[in-house]
Amino acid sequence: MSSDQPLLLAGCWQPSMDATNVFRAEDPQQGVAIGPEFPVSGQIDLEAALAAGQEAAAELSAASPAQVADFLATYADALAGDAETLSNLAHAETALPKTPRLVQVELPRTVGQLREAAQAVRACSWTHPVIDTEAGLRSHLAPLGKPVLVMGPNNFPFAFNAVAGSDFASAIAARNPVIAKGHPSHPATTRRMAELAHHALATAGLPAGTLQLLYHFDHALGQRVAADRRLGAIAFTGSRQAGLALKAAADPAGVPVFAELSSLNPVFLLPGALAERGGDIANEFASSCMLGSGQFCTNPGLVVAPRGRHGDDFVDQASQLFGQADPMVLFSRGVLDELEASVEQLRAAGASLICGGHSGTPGYRFVPTLMSVDGERFLADSEQLQAEAFGPVSLLVRVSDMEQALAIAEVLEGNLTAAIYRGGDGADDDHWKKLAARLRPRVGRLINSHMPTGVAVSAAQNHGGPYPSTTSVHHTAVGMPAAITRFAALHCYDDVADDLLPVELRDRNPGGVQRLIDGHWTTADIEPRR
């Protein structure tokens, strides 16, 4: 198969060596192919990427933090300066609106994230230096010494793109080269970003092999690569099925997989909150669930509301808002097919349709959909009724009392988030505490009285959660410097002379790095040893 769209391999833009197929992006609004043909890579392309990634890893490990920070900052500037072209490409390939989404929200977020990564690199804030002067031991987090395979999702063409998002920024910040697999739904966007990254690498004087890009390869090849011990780690954001297949392949080889998978993001509405401002909450819920056609990992997919008047009012108002909305464009035929299957699965398990439930035309559209089920029924078939429906769909669970809400909290799988809405007069507070105690071990981020969408990039963020929402309950995928530590190894130096140590572990600390020395955080120097 031939395609004129080059891969970025071993530092050069070059044609695929063994494309097994070609593919094109689609305009999801019309369901028609657009743009050039891109290659689907085979084993030879991947082998070349792995070999070059090994070489780049050794070079990049030895690069100075200043160079890495320069690259991240230069690349961020280049992206910010290319907003018009990037947003045109991304809009055509994803149908996400240019404004506000792509230009005012997602690109600034992406740029800001790269700048925060640069800052974390300059400050060495991700390396957590720990020094025990008496024992002669000095430890810090350090590069893996191997490339990281980053596989991007469909739903953030910029902010989670394999060549620009948080996984990319994190892996590079820890001085590991990235082998990126772009998502096939937005290849031209990805290529454009990778070109800017490639230039920025040259400007910063980093190895050109620091970033390699393949547009697509099939699942079977992905699983073979995942089991390759030349990889230091894999970062994946996408469906539970694909992510777990990748993990199953990588696990026996000891390759860590940081996968962000599915999440229902349950929202519990307490009686006081509904009595006080049920209408506002219905508005917040409808906006959150329909934002970006509901294609967010933090979409509120499950809402637990009490029976009775205030609960009924909330459901009525939410139903009106959902019922008035036009069919919404999804990213692809695949997303539409999976959404239809999920809605069918929920119906088969006993959920009833309040509104929506069908596709629309032209292109790949689905009508915003509300479903409902009784608490008893949910508890009777909680596994089937926790199917994620990726799109503008949510399941309302109507509960008879607080005991039933607590019982539901106890059967929930691991999720990224849970939210509890409570009233302002304190009457809900005891319920809040009981629910929070049940939900806390099941989620990464526990939210008070707002919807889960809108993930702030912050050092205190946790965009992560217990299995199966992610594959590591210890780590966040968003927020510097914590996200960087996923791609780092703990390195200890035992009785090593000062001039043979990494700079940040030496006695003198001219960079003012925060270090934990003999139990105290300090930026001070260490008195030279006798």
Place this chain on the structure above:
Amino acid sequence: MSSDQPLLLAGCWQPSMDATNVFRAEDPQQGVAIGPEFPVSGQIDLEAALAAGQEAAAELSAASPAQVADFLATYADALAGDAETLSNLAHAETALPKTPRLVQVELPRTVGQLREAAQAVRACSWTHPVIDTEAGLRSHLAPLGKPVLVMGPNNFPFAFNAVAGSDFASAIAARNPVIAKGHPSHPATTRRMAELAHHALATAGLPAGTLQLLYHFDHALGQRVAADRRLGAIAFTGSRQAGLALKAAADPAGVPVFAELSSLNPVFLLPGALAERGGDIANEFASSCMLGSGQFCTNPGLVVAPRGRHGDDFVDQASQLFGQADPMVLFSRGVLDELEASVEQLRAAGASLICGGHSGTPGYRFVPTLMSVDGERFLADSEQLQAEAFGPVSLLVRVSDMEQALAIAEVLEGNLTAAIYRGGDGADDDHWKKLAARLRPRVGRLINSHMPTGVAVSAAQNHGGPYPSTTSVHHTAVGMPAAITRFAALHCYDDVADDLLPVELRDRNPGGVQRLIDGHWTTADIEPRR
């Protein structure tokens, strides 16, 4: 099968409900069974432990850090006060010398480790609170909310015991209950320690189900339990084969396994160091390799020495020291069998015996053994020649030059440690740097000019390393507070009112916890929000 030795299940000492067999400890010096019969547990015992562990997890998560610290400190005192009985039991079951090993080294280490865990709990130093006042996000590390299965090894009856060692102390410090599987080679020691722990739990007012103890269960049952999602994590120290089988079972269920497996701990001797003090190094090497009959995970199992006069002198002196030593007692028939098989595997791959290589009598003994192989041969069959020989055995690799030493460094698997000996005059320093660059990504602790045995319990320690030496390159198994973080989940609170937050994330900080607030480490309070 009946046995009068009770299990510690669900807070009570009680007989096994479904023992499938019984076993007794052995005196390894004579190879004869000693002490009472202990039960081999079946599925019913394990199910009871899992169910009770779930309950204890919810209670323990809500316990105060002060109570947990009190327990750890009280238990430490109880162990220290029971040195005579404990060391008698452990000596009988392991043949490790009472002095200095058991009484002066290992018990104080165990006690000190529990006290350091208590201190980390009091200071909240393992929870790493991060607060972003503007975004309204507050995160910290928190209990898993599930029990941790801890499986102890044969080689440290106190310091890595499943009811008292670092894994135990770490899991409890993070407020997770422990389901302990003692090692079947020292059941009476384990039972005695668990009795002291059980009393200390009552004294501190913690749930009695915080510690449960089973003495033994078979591999098949272990693997079935490892796949149980009611477990928050598994800690394992032992053989590569058993550890990887456990990991393979746990991985598909998303249960994290922190396993410490095999390590060769390569030692590279640079020419200047050998010229300067080859005799001293031979002494250090022989002592390190024969300490504890060589049954340490940090035993120097591979020594890379140059050909030529200084290298020959080193080998001659080491050979004399090994050759003069008596046969050494191993822990069990199993350890002896595996050691014989490993030595045979090394011989089959081309290593030749310098001295030793056979077992001795009575009981389970093996003669300290040195083997040798040329660098060329090692590189030709590096996989077979990296077989771990657990016991007083080391393989010398004689290299022609520095290039060959570097090539060997590049084919090494992941190890806990590597050591490089260099001369004091600076002539070795360039070699040191080149070797260190190759070894660094392959090991957890890089040691300058001393042997790898003797793992200090320190906040700056890394007793960990890349796969397959352990299953997590991010974490250490020894050293507080870092070891505790293995058994913690990242919890974020989003816009949660001050009085609904965990104490250490509230505005006021009366405990003086070190917190990262808006990018700065501080023990200060936060000004209340408007």
